[in-house]
Amino acid sequence: MKQASGFEKIAARCWNMLNEGKPFTPIFIVGTMLLYHISSWGDLLFWQNILLSFTVILPMVAMYYIYDFPLLLRNYLWLPFVAYLMIFNTFQLSLLLFALGLYFFFTVWFWGTFYYHLRIGTSWLNFTRFWKLVLKNSDSTSGNAQEQMPKFLLLLSLWQLFYEQFAVQSAAAINWQSYLLFIGGVLLYSVILHRNLFDWKPKQYTTFTNNIPMNSKAMNKRVITIVIDGMRKDRFQAADTPFLDTLRKNGTEYTQMETVYPARTVVCFTSMMTGTYPYEHGIKSNMVWKLGTKVETVFDSLRKVGKSGRLLGIAHLVDSMGDDVDTVTAVMNNDVADYNIIERAKVIMKEKNPDFFKVQLIGTDQTGHSRGVLYDEYLEKIAEADRLVEDFVKWLEENGYMENTTLIICADHGQADGIGGHGHLDEGERFVPFFMHGPTIEKGKIVEEKHSLVSLAPTITYLLGAPFPSHSRGPVLTEAIKKQGKEEAS
Known part of the structure; x- marks a missing residue:
C-alpha cells in the first residue's frame, strides 16, 4: 500500500x-x-x-x-x-x-x-x-x-x-x-x-492526571489501539460485528465515552495522544495552521523510557504528530481502503515492532461522509471493519505480537445525520464505542460513568510504564485494569 x-x-x-x-x-x-x-x-x-x-x-x-x-x-x-x-x-x-x-x-x-x-x-x-x-x-x-x-x-x-x-x-x-x-x-x-445557548460542550478536566500515581513498571509489553474512524455508537450496535462483540464482552466496555469539541478527526486524535484539549495542544480543526502540537504526546513519553510508538493514519495526522505518523494514501477505492491499511499495519509491526501501535481505519468514516450514516452501506462498512480487525488480531497472535498486549478498540468521534457530519457534537457524534481487552484488563465489565477520550493517553503510558504526557488531564482508566496489576505496578 x-x-x-x-x-x-x-x-x-x-x-x-x-x-x-x-x-x-x-x-x-x-x-x-x-x-x-x-x-x-x-x-x-x-x-x-x-x-x-x-x-x-x-x-x-x-x-x-x-x-x-x-x-x-x-x-x-x-x-x-x-x-x-x-x-x-x-x-x-x-x-x-x-x-x-x-x-x-x-x-x-x-x-x-x-x-x-x-x-x-x-x-x-x-x-x-x-x-x-x-x-x-x-x-x-x-x-x-x-x-x-x-x-x-x-x-x-x-x-x-x-x-x-x-x-x-x-x-x-x-x-x-x-x-x-x-x-x-x-x-x-x-x-x-x-x-x-451554546451550552453543550463536554465538561473538561481542570487538573492534570492525578487519579493514580505514574507507573514506572510496565504492566504490558505492548498496547495496540485500533480507531474505527467515524463509527457511530448506535450504528455499531446495529451492525454485524461478531468479533468486536466478543472482545467487548470479554473485556471492559465504557458505555459513556465522550469525544472532544470540536469533534474533527485531527483534533480528536491529538487529544487522544496528548491527554488534553484543543485550547492546550493547539490543534483546533482539521485545518492546522501551525504544524505540531504545543504539548507532549504519548510518543514523547515513551521515548523517555526507551520505548517506541507509531501511528498509522491518513496524511492529515502528520500536521499534528509529524514523524511519529506512518501515512497511508486516502486516494483509493473505499472498498479496499481498510484492507490495505491492515496489510500496511502488518508490515509496520514486522519492520518497526513498536511498543505502542495505533491504527486508523478510514472506510466507515468515508462511507458516512459520501453516502450518509442511516443507510445499509454504513453498516456494511462497520461489518467489514470487524472482519479486518479479526484478521489483524489473528495475525498478531500467530506472530507473537499479542503476548501480554492490551487491545483498545474505539472511534475518534461519531457521525450525525446528513453527510456523516461531525464537529459540533450533534446527536450521534458525542459518545463513541470504547472497549479494552487483554490479560491485565477486567473481563465482562461495563463502566457506565461518563469518561473522555483524553484518558487514552495517560492510560497507554500507565500500562507501558512511561510518564504521563506533560499536559495530560484525563484520568487513567483504572476501572478496566485488574487489581493485581495495579498493585504490582505500585
Whole structure:
C-alpha cells in the first residue's frame, strides 16, 4: 500500500481550506464576487472599488469566522439577514442566485460526486443522494448548508451594496451610522446567543492526571489501539460485528465515552495522544495552521523510557504528530481502503515492532461522509471493519505480537445525520464505542460513568510504564485494569 505522497499532504491541507467551515466562508464569498464581476476584471477602477468595499465588510467577515453558530444556533443566522433587508432595503437577486447555484454546484457535484468519485470511487450518480445530505448536515464544514447559506447571502449583499456605492458615489455618501449600528447589533446578538445557548460542550478536566500515581513498571509489553474512524455508537450496535462483540464482552466496555469539541478527526486524535484539549495542544480543526502540537504526546513519553510508538493514519495526522505518523494514501477505492491499511499495519509491526501501535481505519468514516450514516452501506462498512480487525488480531497472535498486549478498540468521534457530519457534537457524534481487552484488563465489565477520550493517553503510558504526557488531564482508566496489576505496578 502506498504512503501519502508529499503532494497528497499539501493537497489535503489545501482541501481543508474548502472543507472546514471557517476558512470556506471568506474564500467562497471572494470567489463568488469575483466570478460574478468577471467582465470588469480589465478595469482598474473595479479592483479599487472591490477592495475598498471588501475592507468595509471585513468586520462582518471576521465576526462570522469567529462565531460558528453551531446546531440550533444556525437557525438564528437568518435574523441578521432579515435585519439587513429591512435596514438597507436592497439586494442583488442575480448575485444571490448565482451564489446559491455555485454553492450547491461545489458541495453536491464537485465535492459530493466528482471529488468522491476520484478519491474513493463513489458512483457518478452520488449527487442524487448527496444533495439531501448537504441540506440536513449540521457539522462544522462547508457542507453545512443551513449555516453557510445565511452567512454568505448576508456578506455578499453587504459587499455588493458598498461596491455599488463606491462605484457611483464617494465614501462620504455611505450611511456609516446605519452600518456601524448594524455591525454592533450583530456582534451583540452573536455574543448573547453563544453565551446563553451554546451550552453543550463536554465538561473538561481542570487538573492534570492525578487519579493514580505514574507507573514506572510496565504492566504490558505492548498496547495496540485500533480507531474505527467515524463509527457511530448506535450504528455499531446495529451492525454485524461478531468479533468486536466478543472482545467487548470479554473485556471492559465504557458505555459513556465522550469525544472532544470540536469533534474533527485531527483534533480528536491529538487529544487522544496528548491527554488534553484543543485550547492546550493547539490543534483546533482539521485545518492546522501551525504544524505540531504545543504539548507532549504519548510518543514523547515513551521515548523517555526507551520505548517506541507509531501511528498509522491518513496524511492529515502528520500536521499534528509529524514523524511519529506512518501515512497511508486516502486516494483509493473505499472498498479496499481498510484492507490495505491492515496489510500496511502488518508490515509496520514486522519492520518497526513498536511498543505502542495505533491504527486508523478510514472506510466507515468515508462511507458516512459520501453516502450518509442511516443507510445499509454504513453498516456494511462497520461489518467489514470487524472482519479486518479479526484478521489483524489473528495475525498478531500467530506472530507473537499479542503476548501480554492490551487491545483498545474505539472511534475518534461519531457521525450525525446528513453527510456523516461531525464537529459540533450533534446527536450521534458525542459518545463513541470504547472497549479494552487483554490479560491485565477486567473481563465482562461495563463502566457506565461518563469518561473522555483524553484518558487514552495517560492510560497507554500507565500500562507501558512511561510518564504521563506533560499536559495530560484525563484520568487513567483504572476501572478496566485488574487489581493485581495495579498493585504490582505500585
